[in-house]
Amino acid sequence: MQAAHEPVAHEWHAHGLTLRRVAIDTYHENVAYLHRDCAVYRAEGFQALSKVEIRANGKCILATLNVVDDASIVGCQELGLSRDAFAQLKAADGHPVAVSQAEPPESIPALFRKINGERLSRADFGAIVRDIAALRYSKIELTAFVVACNRSELDREEVYFLCDAMVASGRRLDWHASLVVDKHCIGGIPGNRTSMLVVPIVSAYGLVFPKTSSRAITSPAGTADTMEVLANVELPFEQLTGLVRKHRACLAWGGTADLSPADDVLISVERPLSIDSPGQMVASILSKKIAAGATHLVLDIPIGPSAKVRSMPEAQRLRRLFEYVAQRLQLSLEVVITDGRQPVGCGVGPVLEARDVMQVLENDPRAPDDLRQKSLRLAGRIIECSPDVRGGDGYKLARDILDSGRALAQMRAIIAAQGARDFDHQHPPLGALTLEVRATEAGAVIDIDNRQIARVARLAGAPKVKGAGVDLNVKLGETVAAGDLLYRVYASYSADLEFARQASAQASGYRIGSAAQVPHVFVEF
């Protein structure tokens, strides 16, 4: 009961139209504006919201059509383009332009097969991902792909096909080194800023570690957001490569490098649907790392009652899928399964996390020990990728680099090279408004809900407001008296503080009980 897919025949019509910039920002969606009395609009039978193909200056873009009745916005002889669409054509106002009905993307028959539950081939995934990266899919088609892949549980070879196609959809960096290391965490643990410690330690040891990170999507801070407290992270591609040549490392935002661009498009529909299926997670993470030129990757899968992964069998299934796809793509992968029962460090939010990181680097006695230990273990595992390091020696090498101040010096070099920002971690620029959340009974902390802490920090304004967030005062297993401080919330706007107050009043995120109730977790490392 499926109507056949039918390509629409079409023709080009120039009709003497000229280009006009319409100063409307439609974000990721290209919009074209035609006057209702425009001859092309009448002749072609376009409908508002039709997808049209626009050619000028040897370039071709797709856009959604809006029909205009006001000649001051766009005249009858003009084709208007929204801000970003206009920029893509790189043509001047008044340039001749041609428009036609857009042909449906070539890969639509493959998409329809996936919607109906079929297994797809390497060529199918290649065609679909090419169309997605070229922004040829509508939101409807994108969503259908994501939901169809979510439900039909891609088999592991399909995940490999998808991942490989995603790598091919963008730029692939080549660092001209036989060993390029990287690390990644699947996410879900607030405050988990180990990259900002692992990168200086491992690159101080001598390995090439070009770390590109994302900004927060649904969390209170991504590595790029926190690093931005200390340094510029939006580096032009040439500056980024120069920096890595000189310092072996960077801590930059990955958005400028065109790595696995199809992934960014897919995330734009996965996020509002909270879809994070194993297949899509593996393809997303590995495609970014391979495109960034990594040869060796250490992957952190935290488990805990409020982590993304909640049981060891689930973690092991995910590990095997990561390993299968990495091996097909000739990426050397080490998976470590870590303690995800609670946030790492004390601060949650860009400024608070930057403070924790700098305290660890400076060997400040107030530095959170869990962040220090986890970073040293991860750095040790990465250092062991080096062929001249014996298994088991990495941790000690990493600790020596940190304790000696060499990691701090390397971090300072990276910060200076990227463009330092004014930041004094002894006096971090926190939000002026605060709220204290206190224990209502005495006992041991037996649970800290990662999701609720993240939620309170986001409502307080993180990551947009850098100085907003949550500063934890006690961690799992510690004992408190009634009235003791559990955490302090920082905000810059009273509305934000009020939202955070309501959320923490509903659920503080902490549970107090007896010491015997603290959950154990058996991790691999």
Add this chain to the structure above:
Amino acid sequence: MQAAHEPVAHEWHAHGLTLRRVAIDTYHENVAYLHRDCAVYRAEGFQALSKVEIRANGKCILATLNVVDDASIVGCQELGLSRDAFAQLKAADGHPVAVSQAEPPESIPALFRKINGERLSRADFGAIVRDIAALRYSKIELTAFVVACNRSELDREEVYFLCDAMVASGRRLDWHASLVVDKHCIGGIPGNRTSMLVVPIVSAYGLVFPKTSSRAITSPAGTADTMEVLANVELPFEQLTGLVRKHRACLAWGGTADLSPADDVLISVERPLSIDSPGQMVASILSKKIAAGATHLVLDIPIGPSAKVRSMPEAQRLRRLFEYVAQRLQLSLEVVITDGRQPVGCGVGPVLEARDVMQVLENDPRAPDDLRQKSLRLAGRIIECSPDVRGGDGYKLARDILDSGRALAQMRAIIAAQGARDFDHQHPPLGALTLEVRATEAGAVIDIDNRQIARVARLAGAPKVKGAGVDLNVKLGETVAAGDLLYRVYASYSADLEFARQASAQASGYRIGSAAQVPHVFVEF
């Protein structure tokens, strides 16, 4: 591995904004325009493409935000609205207006459960369909719902819940009669215009038959498109009800009556994905019929090699699903399984089909007999819904009404009441450009591909160009010599004719062979 759904807290901010109509037609999508330097835009941290809620004049609408850098389109103290969005608020230019971040629809948690393959409750479907009908779902959320329901194969009670919720989402007509009949075909057979014969016959017999139809979505003509050749079909709701009171019948477009509006929204994403799963088909058809006030429905399921349903077991499965849901909704349903091996009648396209219908009504010897016979059988089954008619007598009653001219008189009364259009079926206003497709070999017609004939007719311009389409000269089982006319294509524009020519050259839609190869079909009626 699912992030929790998190409602976003929000506040109203009037900020002294005033309303402005922006003369841009964005079709079904409401768009709001704010200047980049507008205080609200800066304070609220809206993003372009955010969903915002707009209040004025006691009304509230949702819209997608576009950011403007041109004060001639929208000033810093103004909130612009696209044409239809502005009309929905029914407020004047300059009226005070408030804007806020839109809260996510209440039913999103249920949607997420469906995406993850869970069975939903009656309350879940109620909440989802209410949000869909209120246009609270984004294209992403709509598509996710449609694809998740397609893949997880809704169980039959879920189809009932969905259908019931769709009925409740709009108006439900009450004709104050104990017997209100209707008919429907699941579609896929070109030229199948039996409604325009069945309605006058059955209403001439005396039954109440308020027939509302759709326009073509993917076919070369819907009943509303063909009826529009003869009469006005876009009737204000009051005129429609008055007409049915007087003549017991109408043949109108259903779009003005607000029947199952959620269905129209769902179709807007099902169509581009060619999704037509049994559950969605049943919920869509039955919700429209129940909302239109039908108590008794005769449903036509054609089967054939190029019909929507291709085998008897598939037809029987579909029949059982229709019957289960109809019984839960207390609709009396008769399913008839009919011959769908080829188009019905000769003409395919509005004017050509109107000609066939009028020939049958006038007992013209040139009238296509298959259209006459099918209409009489359907009309007979519907007449038998009347408690004073014995099973088996309906066909003869219907034939007497048609042969005596009473059906023609009733049709003329309906046409006059709706507003007659100038149409002479002896000289139908066909497209001036023609193309003849001829047999390349001698033999019997053993196959006529419904989809290819429909495709050629659509490329020729149907249904938009009323006089465009395909006129079949020979039908299944008839013999032809090489060079004999198979069908004639009519078009009004040379580009359309050229597209039709290319398509019919690729595949005429006809197969010629030996008489023994004509496929048999065992139908129920």
